[in-house]
Amino acid sequence: MLKLLIFFLNILFCQILFSQAVHTDIENKIQLEHIKEIKLFHSPPDPFFIGRPFKLSLVTELNEKIIISALLFFKTDKMKSYREIQLQGNSGLYQYKININDFPGNSIDYFFAIKTTDGKIYGAPVNDKNILQPIKRTFIDPVKYYEQKKRLNQ
Numbered sequence: 001m002l003k004l005l006i007f008f009l010n011i012l013f014c015q016i017l018f019s020q021a022v023h024t025d026i027e028n029k030i031q032l033e034h035i036k037e038i039k040l041f042h043s044p045p046d047p048f049f050i051g052r053p054f055k056l057s058l059v060t061e062l063n064e065k066i067i068i069s070a071l072l073f074f075k076t077d078k079m080k081s082y083r084e085i086q087l088q089g090n091s092g093l094y095q096y097k098i099n100i101n102d103f104p105g106n107s108i109d110y111f112f113a114i115k116t117t118d119g120k121i122y123g124a125p126v127n128d129k130n131i132l133q134p135i136k137r138t139f140i141d142p143v144k145y146y147e148q149k150k151r152l153n154q
Contacts, residue, residue: 040124042112044135049142053099058112058124060092068115070094073134076105087112100139107138 041059048054056072070087072094083103087094094112111134112124123132 040112040114040122042124042135044137046137047145048100048108048137048139049145050139051101052142053097053101055095055097056110058087058089058094058114060094060114060122062092062114062116062122064089064092066116066118068117071113071115072096072110073113074098074103074108074110076100076103076109077107078105079103082109105139107136109134109136111135 039061042057045054045056056074058070058072060067060070070089072085072087073082074085075082085096087096089095098108100108111132114122116122125133125135127133
């Protein structure tokens, strides 16, 4: 009986010791490298229309020789996790065209990351504390958008 009790206590102890519990008090934020002379530029296209493809662009001043990869991470409100896309670029301009019909949803969250040969990762957009802040945009109906714009211009 004592052996059985010790056995169950060991199993319980091992479960507690090796469990992968989620700590809700830890903030889920990504801190990135920041050097004032190195900049990543992105201006979101506006507006994002329902059912119409759009192009996301990133411009960097980093030398192409030190860039290992330029990545776009995005997800729609109907996706559980971010999709990672390798960006192709030339002369510091990296672009990717997203066909929203392939990725259904009502909104999109996205951000960019560049990894360099020295092991650093730079991201865009970041806030003043260098914390990554994904861009969030809602898709709008193009007909309603242009009707509203027409009314405002009269």
